[in-house]
Amino acid sequence: MRPQIDSAPWSTAVSIASTHGEPGSHPLPAIDAHRIRVHLSPATRSFCRETGYPALREVGDIDLIPSGTAGGFDAETAYESLEIRLSPTVLDRVAAEIGRPASAGAFEMRHMLRNDRIFLLARALENDLTASSPSGILYAESVGVALAIQLLGLTEDPPARAIRLSPNQLKRVLSYIDAHLDQPLTLETLSREAGVSSSHLRTWFKVATGLTVHRYVLRRRVERARVLLLQGALRPSEVALEVGFAHQSHLARWIRREFGCTPNSLRRTRPSR
Structure with missing residues (x-):
């Protein structure tokens, strides 16, 4: 039986699907996106096709499936999960912006990973999906950047090489936001206006204003x-x-x-x- 899926594609960069699956076989064909699958059901017995071992998945267990890689599992019981799809271009862009170019081994398939930060970010996207995505593309992009940083194995600490926003850069961003409140706003657009990378804008905007970009826009x-x-x-x-x-x-x-x-x-x- 195919799983029941409720999804919210905010952009081509990041999307999320809430999945209800019944007992049975669940193949995961290769796609052109990195997949982050977060398990939400307690004590779900399954058999992993990749490792060839049985597993007892609990709430918060995470499987990472790189772009172009197939996967799959057999579930003994019904389950609930979230699947976040992240465009490879997001990972590559963030890696380049923070001076850590992505390599072939930067994002490998992982099973039963425990990562509190990824779990909380997935829950944040799930809450937005449940509320019919009121926060929009800007919020999803911000979470996508944070997920990319986690996948690259980095902390959220500001990069040592980053440059703070100058008063003129901050003024340009704030003026642009005020002039375009009725339009969809994205990190890419705002970072272009400031003349910095999206990851640097995300970090230094909060340093300058005390708010995240998304919270300030709201x-x-x-x-x-x-x-x-x-x-x-x-x-x-x-x-x-x-x-x-x-x-x-x-x-x-x-x-x-x-x-x-x-x-x-x-x-x-x-x-x-």
Whole structure:
């Protein structure tokens, strides 16, 4: 029986699928993407075709399958898992940006890996999938870069050779964000605006602002939405599109988180004329 899959492809760089599989054979044909499979079910007995050994998979066990490599397993019981697909170009780009070019042995097939950071990043993408991907491409790309760093065996410490954003570079990025809140924003676009690599922007933007790029963009969108709602000229659904939220429900979620109220109740607080 084929597994049931709910997936969210944010871009060609990174995607995630939540999988429910029944007992039986589960081949994994070779594809043009690195696969990170995170097991979510307790005590699932399986037989690994690659190693030829039985295994008892538990929550958090991770299998890494490089691009162009086939795999597969036989499951004795039903299971739940996440599969993250990461484009090889992401791994190569991040490796080059941080001065550690990827080699053929940089990312090898691994089974039953335990890595808390990868597990948490996978869960973050899963939460976004469950919420119909409200955070969008920028968030997925940021997580993709973090996953690439983990796969390269590096820590998240800022590289010694990195250069901090200058005041002009930071100003250009912040101005670009404010001018394009209604459009999809990506790390690649913002790093081009700053004139630095995406991994350096990700690190030094937080040093400069105290926020991740994704969190800063969300905050600016919510602040812009608040102003528009108080002006009262646009309906909440129109405000959501104006500030770059894909759906009104996503706007409502973040308005409630930041201000403790709904868009409609915030709109009703505008001063009467």
